[in-house]
Amino acid sequence: MWEQSQTPLFSGLIRHAQKKPLQFHIPGHKTGRGMDAEFRDFFGETALSIDLINIGPLDDLHHPVGMIDAAQRLAAQAFGADYTFFSVQGTSGAIMAMIMSVVGPGEEILVPRNIHKSVLTALILTGAKPHFLQPEVDLELGIAQGVRVETVRESLNRYPNVKAILLINPTYFGVSMDMASVVQIAHERGVVVLVDEAHGVLTHFHPDLPQSAMDAGCDMAATSVHKLGGSLTQSSVLNVREGLVKARHVHSILSMLTTTSTSYLLLASLDAARRNLAMFGREQIERALHLARRARERLNEIPGIYCFGREILRTSATHSFDPLKLTVHVAETGWSGYEVETHLRAEFNIEVELSDLYNVLCIVTFGDSEETMERLVEGFRAIAKEARAASRSPKRIFVPSTPVLAMNPREAFYADTEVVTLRAAVGRTISDMIMVYPPGIPILLPGEVVTRDNVEFIEENLAAGLPVQGPDDPTIRTVRVINKP
Numbered sequence: 001m002w003e004q005s006q007t008p009l010f011s012g013l014i015r016h017a018q019k020k021p022l023q024f025h026i027p028g029h030k031t032g033r034g035m036d037a038e039f040r041d042f043f044g045e046t047a048l049s050i051d052l053i054n055i056g057p058l059d060d061l062h063h064p065v066g067m068i069d070a071a072q073r074l075a076a077q078a079f080g081a082d083y084t085f086f087s088v089q090g091t092s093g094a095i096m097a098m099i100m101s102v103v104g105p106g107e108e109i110l111v112p113r114n115i116h117k118s119v120l121t122a123l124i125l126t127g128a129k130p131h132f133l134q135p136e137v138d139l140e141l142g143i144a145q146g147v148r149v150e151t152v153r154e155s156l157n158r159y160p161n162v163k164a165i166l167l168i169n170p171t172y173f174g175v176s177m178d179m180a181s182v183v184q185i186a187h188e189r190g191v192v193v194l195v196d197e198a199h200g201v202l203t204h205f206h207p208d209l210p211q212s213a214m215d216a217g218c219d220m221a222a223t224s225v226h227k228l229g230g231s232l233t234q235s236s237v238l239n240v241r242e243g244l245v246k247a248r249h250v251h252s253i254l255s256m257l258t259t260t261s262t263s264y265l266l267l268a269s270l271d272a273a274r275r276n277l278a279m280f281g282r283e284q285i286e287r288a289l290h291l292a293r294r295a296r297e298r299l300n301e302i303p304g305i306y307c308f309g310r311e312i313l314r315t316s317a318t319h320s321f322d323p324l325k326l327t328v329h330v331a332e333t334g335w336s337g338y339e340v341e342t343h344l345r346a347e348f349n350i351e352v353e354l355s356d357l358y359n360v361l362c363i364v365t366f367g368d369s370e371e372t373m374e375r376l377v378e379g380f381r382a383i384a385k386e387a388r389a390a391s392r393s394p395k396r397i398f399v400p401s402t403p404v405l406a407m408n409p410r411e412a413f414y415a416d417t418e419v420v421t422l423r424a425a426v427g428r429t430i431s432d433m434i435m436v437y438p439p440g441i442p443i444l445l446p447g448e449v450v451t452r453d454n455v456e457f458i459e460e461n462l463a464a465g466l467p468v469q470g471p472d473d474p475t476i477r478t479v480r481v482i483n484k485p
């Protein structure tokens with residue numbers, strides 16, 4: 001019986017590498033000997049010695065019966081799931097598998113409008129019909145929050161054929177909704193509850209964080225271990241609670257979407273991150289929470305900027321907040337979030353998670369220390385002073401209206417289209433997705449009717465220098481719209 005203090009996969013790989021078997025299999029670099037020398041020296045032979053592939057002794061992610069199976073079972077135990085499947089294609093891959101395993105062409109699913117682009121990809125791949133749940137929007141800060149339980153209940157009444165609901169726990173900016181109540185009303189109707197938990201890997205490991213999807217009784221959660229939990233970039237898990245969904249079916253869909261050349265570095269890092277979270281997560285998160293609390297207090301002493309805390313929940317008493325997300329609202333300075341981000345980079349060598357027109361998001365984890373937090377606060381202090389000296393008028397918060405979905409995203413994606421200028425697209429049904437990445441939340445989805453304020457919002461983001469993406473035309477001067485019949 002394996003214990004949480006052990007790492008069956010990581011340790012198994014090390015044992016295998018120590019035997020130094022003669023390798024006549026891929027990867028062709030063969031522990032680094034067959035690769036560019038500078039890269040090999042930089043990367044290090046130790047890491048390269050476990051950059052291996054699914055040969056007999058090392059198990060197979062697509063059909064795990066040995067060390068990968070043991071590592072996934074330990075992860076399930078650690079996350080409070082019935083089954084945990086490792087993803088080497090990030091949470092994006094896990095989200096697509098989760099959705100594809102529960103809805104097919106024409107079947108109905110409730111999704112918040114502030115979805116990540118991988119949800120849209122799954123909608124296009126499946127041909128499922130989305131009904132959007134409008135999240136609460138904080139009009140003073142320009143930030144979309146969680147969806148109210150009442151909104152879910154009303155939508156379930158309005159669309160009785162819905163098969164699944166997707167929730168976000170928490171949003172990029174740290175707001176979680178009351179998932180347990182949604183589970184109750186959804187399960188009464190046999191509706192499956194799926195969760196995008198890209199930013200929620202720590203939730204299960206500390207009581208002061210919002211509840212985890214598994215703890216709330218949700219059926220599946222796609223969770224980025226790499227974002228906050230200490231594994232290598234791109235490694236995530238798909239947690240499954242059996243009942244309304246069948247774990248074997250979910251696994252077969254995840255396997256369909258996954259490369260056959262799975263990276264053992266990523267897999268081993270998931271095994272090790274799980275051990276760390278299970279053994280030391282609570283105390284490490286405690287420390288990070290303390291650092292974030294202190295930094296938030298100090299940031300809020302700086303005139304002109306505002307780092308919100310739990311008071312962001314004023315509009316919805318049942319939401320909860322993850323204090324490890326430090327969102328600094330800078331609109332009062334008259335500078336955009338992006339300007340502050342670029343100044344932090346240029347003047348202080350500080351890189352943040354993202355910025356938008358009004359906010360800068362900084363992620364605090366147990367990788368932080370008093371020293372890193374001090375540098376961050378001092379960076380903001382100096383930039384706020386610089387911004388005050390520039391005496392610009394505060395930025396007006398602009399939240400565009402939500403466009404109407406006139407066509408299923410899959411139909412719009414595959415429809416006959418013509419290319420028009422962005423401005424000429426007003427009133428037309430768009431075939432492209434347009435978003436700012438990060439966070440990757442669409443401003444427009446395929447099938448939506450473009451409004452004038454959508455276009456103005458896109459133009460404002462472009463003018464601010466923010467990374468607007470999506471259409472074939474990277475300048476976003478032109479977009480594809482559906483041909484008129």
Ligand SMILES: Cc1ncc(COP(=O)(O)O)c(C=O)c1O
Nearest residue numbers: 090091092093116196198224236
């Ligand atoms: C809300 C949300 N969901 C899903 C994802 C996708 O996660 P990953 O980058 O692990 O594929 C992201 C990534 O930023 C995200 O912000």
